[in-house]
Amino acid sequence: MARRTKRLAKLKLSQLYSFGLCHRSPYDDDQWRIGRVFRQVYVNDPDKYELEGLTYPLNGVSTTKYTVVTFVPKSLFEQFRRVANFYFLVCGILALTPLAPYTAVSAWSLVPLCITVVLTMAKEGYEDWRRKQQDDELNNRIVKVHSGNGNFEETKWNNIMVGDVVKVEKDNFFPADLILFSSNYSDGICYVETMNLDGETNLKVKQALEVTLDLNEDTKFSNVRQKIECEDPNANIHSFVGTMNWEGQEYPLSPQQLLPRDSKLRNTEFIYGAVIFTGHDTKVMRNATDPASKRSKIEKKMDKTIYFLMFSLLIIALLGSVLFGIWTKEDLKDGAMKRWYLRPDATTIYYDPKRADLTSFFHLLTALMLYSYFIPISLYISIEIVKILQAGFINNDIKMYDKESNEPTHARTSNLNEELGMVDTILSDKTGTLTCNMMEFIKCSIAGTAYGQGVSEVEKAMAMRKGARLDADIENGDHKEKKIDEGPHVKGFNFEDPRIMNGNWIHEPNKDIIRDFFRLLTICHTCVPQVDEIGKVSYESESPDEAAFVIAARELGFEFYSRSQKHITVHERDLIRNVFQERKYEVLNILEFTSSRKRMSVIVKEPEGRILLLIKGADSEIFKRLGPGGRKFEEETRQHINEYSDSGLRTLVLAYRVLDEKDYKGFAEKFHAAKVCVSADRCVKIEEAADSIEKDLHLLGATAVEDKLQKGVPECIDKLAKAGIKIWVLTGDKMETSINIG
Incomplete structure (x- = not known):
């Protein structure tokens, strides 16, 4: 404990700690x-x-824009970046000189500017203080x-x-x-x-x-x-x-x-x-960015307007000063002194016919001050007050309060309030934002045969637009979907096909491939089962797709029951004795899914001693890795995948490979060497090792899962579209799937 305290004290006194709480880590990003x-x-x-x-x-962080030392200079710099504020500052300084046309009250010309600057600085300081409070709450957690x-x-x-x-x-x-x-x-x-x-x-x-x-x-x-x-x-x-x-x-x-x-x-x-x-x-x-000085479109447009007004003011003042200089020279030339009200007998530097050019310049400065009220500084004061009031209304708007998370709206930067009404484009992802991110297993293709009689939301919508009825919905004039709803609905499973349900798959011509298909769904994943007191199994998964797969396999007689770092236990229904048999697979390697790989593999050893590579992934990746003897059902499977994509379903292709001891041993050595490597090309070496084993595959089939839209999304998108707002959706789905969902 004493050693830790000593090290802690040194860190707190170090320069690294002093600046670490105010800024990011002071290292070169490269x-x-x-x-x-x-x-x-x-x-x-x-x-x-x-x-x-x-x-x-140390572990303290700061997301504030200012510190006690930097608040005044940085905030003043931000205020006088505004062209109007800078203009009034110059005019205010000139107003304190003898050039001012209203000497008796020259100092008062700075009052509106001071009010504007102080009010804005106070608002900035308050918002930054709120950020510091959040930082302190975070840093003082236990x-x-x-x-x-x-x-x-x-x-x-x-x-x-x-x-x-x-x-x-x-x-x-x-x-x-x-x-x-x-x-x-x-x-x-x-x-x-x-x-x-x-x-x-x-x-x-x-x-x-x-x-x-x-x-x-x-x-x-x-x-x-x-x-x-x-x-x-x-x-x-x-x-x-x-x-x-x-x-x-x-x-x-x-x-x-x-x-x-x-x-x-x-x-x-x-x-x-x-x-x-x-x-x-x-x-x-x-990943965090330093708090930026944000300016709304209205404020930027105001600046352009101020530039125009300043240009107009300068032209007026310049024109008046030039004419003033010309007439002053004329007064000296003919001696008529027509402008008697300038008291030519009391000549000063502000009116000296002998130095008309200098007199004209002084007149220009005086005119700029005299016409300064052409620039509406009160507009800035009004806008700052309005923004503060708007932020209060937003924070207390009950219609923007989320009951589920117990979170109100927070206007963290009131500078951008008016931007809310200027949105013309929305960029959104699909999964979890527009959709529920709750996948349901609805269809599959096994050994070139399509299974699953459910109807997706996209199919229903397409039929409604065309004014047609779906074949899958019709049986003796009644909706077949009623059959699906007869029993209690299983979350993640919306599949209906009597040919393979309730153990009927045993009578199908390709029953061995069907068995291998569902075994793959049971084994090739990273799900973790949770068994409650009564023995009921639930699943936790990084991907809702994988949870839907293991649930579907369970409902069809292949239950993923437990896993450790080295073993996966599966309960398979014995259709003859109507009991579950336990099969324990030894997990040799897991080749994880990444966005670049677009596939996931598991290498396991069966209880009988056979070594299998089980793989699932995008059709673009799996089909090109099929071996000469593994393409028997490729054409039919491709056709089914296209149909599923047209129905707005997410598809994955399933395949396997039987490995001999020699092939696996060579891969295992290469894969282990890649994993313990700590160089920058570690991922490349792991990918090369995976490529060397993920080939000569045998096709089993494909899955199709549905991710339904969240409640209210169609109505929301319709209203946004009517408002003229363009919506862009980012998704990793196939092009056909994305278009049909849209």
């Missing part, structure tokens, strides 16, 4: 490249940092940190350091970027909500390395001293490269072990983790 191993983390060993000369920032000898003490977030071991409990946020050591689950999994990072509502499943699973009690950390080498801080929340040295062995770390700051622990009692990135080095803060 240095932080994904995969470049630079950071060394010594877990539970604070003395090592001093010996190695390593200094990392988490349990290992203080030595197996004791965990409550510590504020801003005092957390790299290398600390923390204990985070259920429904709490992670205080920094952590490496997961263990959880209350025996297999070291935990469920993480990353809505604050990526906007996704479905829980992510994280899993600790097998070697750290035993660290599941406070006292077991008393003698833990480990070294972690990992990539530099970067903004990519989906990437992480590192290794952990555990008892002389190197173990690869991946995003599966990374718990990013601002994500929340869900459905897990507690986790233990080691801090690797703190403060502005965390991924969420690397």
Whole structure:
């Protein structure tokens, strides 16, 4: 504890800490490249940092625009960036000189400007103070940190350091970027909500390395001293490269072990983790941008209007000054002194016929001050007051209050209030925003045969537009969909086809392929089952598609029951004895899904000893990897996929490959070498290893799931379209699917 306190005191006195709370990490951004191993983390060993000369920032963060020192100069600079404010400042200074046409009250000319500037600065200061309050609330949150000898003490977030071991409990946020050591689950999994990072509502499943699973009690950390080498801080929340040295062995770390700051622990009692990135080095803060000085379109348009008024004012003043100079020269020339009211007998520098040019210039300055009220400074005062009142109305608008989350609206930057009425284009993603992100298994194609008689929302909408009836809806004049609703609806399963339901698949001509199809759905995923007190199984999944797949397989007689890091247990219905048989598969490797790979593979060993590669992915990736003997049903499957896409369904293709011991051994060595590699090309090496095994596949079929629109979305889009607002939707679906959903 004393060593940690000493290190904490040094960090607080360091220049790095002083500026770290006001700004981002003061590093060159070009240095932080994904995969470049630079950071060394010594877990539970604070003395090592001093010996190695390593200094990392503390965990405090600041999202404010100003500090106590910079508020006045920065805020004044922002105010006088406005052309009108700068103009009135110049005029106000000139008004204090003898050139002022209204000397008796010259000082009062600065009062409107001072009111405008002070009012705006007060508004900016208040909004920044609100940000500081939020920062203080965040920095002063409490988490349990290992203080030595197996004791965990409550510590504020801003005092957390790299290398600390923390204990985070259920429904709490992670205080920094952590490496997961263990959880209350025996297999070291935990469920993480990353809505604050990526906007996704479905829980992510994280899993600790097998070697750290035993660290599941406070006292077991008393003698833990480990070294972690990992990539530099970067903004990519989906990437992480590192290794952990555990008892002389190197173990690869991946995003599966990374718990990013601002994500929340869900459905897990507690986790233990080691801090690797703190403060502005965390991924969420690397993605944050410094608070910008925002100006609305109206304000920018006002500036253009002010420029025009200033130009007009300058022309008027310049014209008057030139004429004044000409007439002054004429007074000297003929001696008539027609302008007797200028008192030529009391000549001054402001009226001297002998120096008409200088007199003309002074007249120009006087005219600029005299006509300064041509620029409406009161307009700025009124707008600032209106914006403050608008922000109050927005914050208290009951119609903008969300009951589910108990969250009102927050006008964090009142400068942009009027922008709400100027939206002409909306950019939106589809899944989870327009749709419910609740997938339902509705159709499938197995061995070239299409199964599933359900009707998607898109099919219904297309039929309504065409004024036609759907064949699938008609049976003896009645809607067949009524059959689907007869029993209790299973979430994620909206499939109806008597040919393969209730065990009838055993009578199909390709029953072996159908069995392999549903076995693949049961095994090839990253879902985690939860078994309650009465033995009922529910599933947690990173992807709602995968949850729909395992639910569909369960409803059709193939139940995914349990998993550990090395095994998956499946209950298959014995159709002869009408009982479930347990089959345990050994999980050899998982080749995870990425947006670039567009596929996922699992290599397992069957109870009979056969090694299988099971793969699912986009049709563009799977079809080109089929072997010469695995394309038997390709043409029919492609046709079915096109039909599913036209119906607005999301499709995946399923295939497999039987591996011999020699092929698998060669792949396993190459894959392990790629995973323990900590260079920047680690992902490339893993991809090369996967490519070497994901080939010569045998096609099984394809799945089709439906993601229904959220309630009220069609009506909302209709109103936006009538308002002339253009809507762009970003989606990873096939082109046909996207067009038909639109």
